[in-house]
Amino acid sequence: MLSEPSAATVRATLPAVGAAIGEITELFYAKLFDAHPELLRDLFNRGNQASGAQKQALAGSIAAFATHLVDNPDQRPDLMLQRIAHKHASLGIVPEQYPIVHEHLFAAIAEVLGDAVTEEVAAAWTEVYWLMANALIAIEKRLYAQSEQTGWREWKVVERIEETADVATFKLRPVDDGPVPGYRAGQYVSVGVTLADGARQIRQYSLTAAPGSPVRQFAVKRVTGDATTPDGEVSNHLHAHVREGDILQLSAPYGDLVLEDTTAPLLLASAGIGVTPMIAMLEQLALTGHSAPVTVVHADRSPATHALRADHLAYAAKLSQAETVFFYEQDAADAGRPGLADLSDVPVASGTQAYLCGPLPFMRAVREQLLAKGVAPADIHYEVFGPDLWLARQAA
Template structure:
């Protein structure tokens, strides 16, 4: 853990570093990409660089880690590290890249803070960085070792491409070669890496939306993001028969293998991991008590609605509640409709349930607060966030 020599230095400087991270991280990324432009080819997302989300997430993770070392000196923030490790392995991050990040990050810290970065300060924050990096490298090594193959990217052929609600498209991929296939887990995701218009490769994670545990196909549902680079190419340019690169499946927000009740609360395209979880529970004839809560603009805009309703109907102990901004004239069979924003107080929540949230960040923050107000322990609530984790950064 953090040495006694570094502890008082980190305590004295954590606030200053955190305050200046919004200036440090953009300089870091600019300096690193100038020296290593290859990292923009299939590793770092240019879209997340433009909107600043990646910089915020990096800053938040480092400061969060440092604060945890101060407050809990004998432990590591396992949930934070697991989330980052799964994202990294889905992008094929390798141990040598941590040294590149270190060199450029600490150049940026020195450039912004100047003479305040004394040798003692630099040494203490170097210790923090490598404690975090070494923990991640170990986790990532273990994740890579669990895969059925030793490849970070493999070729998959588009078997079908079908529109669904919420301006989304469901893609079904089949293996394009004989590489052993790693089964996924419901609630998990894969990265898709494709060449964009200027020839560079860009990668984006997408939840497995059906048959997650299959070794014969991968199914993802992609919503069009006009500001992105991958989803427009997938939806507008990639056709049946085309071959794209997929990572092995990863993701730490998967249901526990217990019989405890489970609550899935989603909004918009955040329905995709819940659709996968419901599909898996139905395929395994689960008797778990399942409460599915979803919010959307209208019934027609609900992505994967037929699949989700089929899964709910197949489960012996499941209920579904959907909140809509524009309610249909009649409620679809098997679902109770509500108008307006999601209100968990309108539902009898099962005791002892594990809760998984997915949707826009304001939605998840609001619902999490409501769940805690309703008596759900904070430790029982987990969330999946698409893109850099700005909740962690906050």
Template sequence: MLEGQRTDPQGSPIMLSDTSAPIIQATLPVVGAHIQEIAGRFYEHMFAGRPELLDGLFNRGNQADGRQQQALAGSVAAFATHLVERPDQPLDHLVSRISHKHVALGLAPEQYQVVHDNLMWAIVDVLGEAVTPEVAAAWDEVYWLFANVLINKERGLYDAIGLSPDTVWRRWRVAEKVQETEDVVTFVVERIDPREVKPSLPGQYVSLRALMPDGIHQSRQYSLTRADDGEHRQFAVKRVHGGNAPDGEVSNLLHREVHVGDEVVLSAPFGDVVLEYSDRPVVFASAGIGITPMAGMLSHLVKSGSTRKVRLLHADDAPGTFALRRQVEEDLARLPHASMDVWFLEPSAAAAASGSAGPEAVERERAGLMDVDEVDLPADAEYYLCGPLAFMQSVRSALIGRGVRPQDIQYEVFGPDLWLADFQ
């Protein structure tokens, strides 16, 4: 057991001790007001002392643009607020999302102690004398309550597939490289590792670990865009412009330097936004590269011979930037009750003139931003969203405004979750 670790059984209410609860309640406004600064100092201090953590585990692109600091701050603040205001409510969404990200990177339990030591240092560094021994002990308890829940969840995820932080990785060979659009490439990889691989679930992603020119490994997550056939996996990579800037270094390397016959290192598939197996209608709403998990879910529906009613709503810049469109339309055509509506900021000339275009699976091609109020939605449907944060916030609000229950809406965030909508 890690030093300071609490042993609350997984699934039971997570509650602060009677000693710590009033201290956290009193200091939460101050810590919350400075949590972004604390997170920034935490990462700065940790990487100064442990630079090896940037080699394969932490995404330096997210560090460079501040998203990782923002996500950590949001998670800690949300968890502490939960302990004070809603201790009897479950933490499933927050814990599941973070845990799947962690195991997809091979995070080990002992690394939580490293995080603890640097985070507590940062709290004292920022707040100074306000952090009395009693305050430090209370926030120490908050940290280990959170860490213990994550450790238990992650241990369960590893155990479920019979792997460990050191064995989640496999080598695959690139069998095909397909230019989908100017900025999106599909990679089809074939199995070369004789060890058993875990089948993916519809909507899951894998981590890809790449060796960068400076000798540092960097990992990025990519949604699987087609159901596994046992020997192959498929994912799409959108190039992030910026050359060798940290936020685009992996995508640019994959586009420029990884070709058919090369080998790549992928994790086992993970991800908590997974298509539910039911007979209910399903609506997918995506924008841009957010089509990737939707393509994977559609592929699984086709493979399983599903007869569910399926509605795909997709928004993009123009027809030429709609990645995986041919695959998506072919899969929709194979489903007996499926259709698609698309919105383009720059629609094709024919669509702009007529208001509709494309194959039979496409009911209507519209100009402008997606507006779900323009379409009829099936009753009692499940909804899956993926795309830029502002897009998902807008669509989710519109759906709730139309009477869709929040629990019927799942969303996938690429990178750190800066929204935490399911936890609010």
């Protein structure tokens, strides 16, 4: 992995780089998009750039990777690398783009840290970068080779279902009438759309049907912004403009949060639109006749905002040992428990495998309660929609 001289240099300079990493990534993206505006227009999520979420995720990943290398010189943080590589593959990232990132990232490092970036320091951090980049390139190459679909493919919307006031399900079939490639429950596809200003923006949406479905099916929540976060460009475009008969571009399925073939007890915990991968998992369990206990936990504002609630209940009812525990901040009545998710009195069987998806505060709280109940850290798996601001801390 990291050479001994470079490890010593990185260890010595890590505090300075870590303290400035936010400023470095801010400058990096400014330089990158100034030189390559097409990347912001057609590849990077403009909303995440505007909110700063992508910059935080990049900063955390670089710092975590470097820290891991100096603390564990013979190991790679594969969880972090796999998660990033799946997202990259869904976007169609290619090896030729990594030198471009290196050029502008190191220009930013040199500008922010100034004279502290000696030839020795630059060489050490270049080694860190290419260890990470080459690992990602190798994983992405394998993912592309394993995929049944190369590049983007056109799909026609055959049905649109209004799940709630802010969530719509889209069902699609391939325009070429070719076979529908397989996937694993919990995976997502990237959806590419051309917006009114000509930009091509890409977002990821979890597939909500079990593997084997003859259609691609995903649910989209309309993202409404606030003072610090803009409205979701793609989600609002899909809600406002995409109807039955329209064509969308979809990637192959990717994602490393997948339902494993197991006879262990399971806990599927979600909040808000985080329900989407859980629905595919739950349907898969119903189809395969999973006989161990399955605890289905969901938190939402109200039953009316609980997207795919009927599916949640229907698939759970098909399992022999399933329990649904729903939490609603409003209008709980007989539909669930009032308030935020709380597992303190929810039984969790020994050996449980847990899958989480939802906002970070929700997942942090659920994870802490599961650990307190004896669930092993390695048995708690999660998915984050958007830049993974938790992964770097988990991997470090």
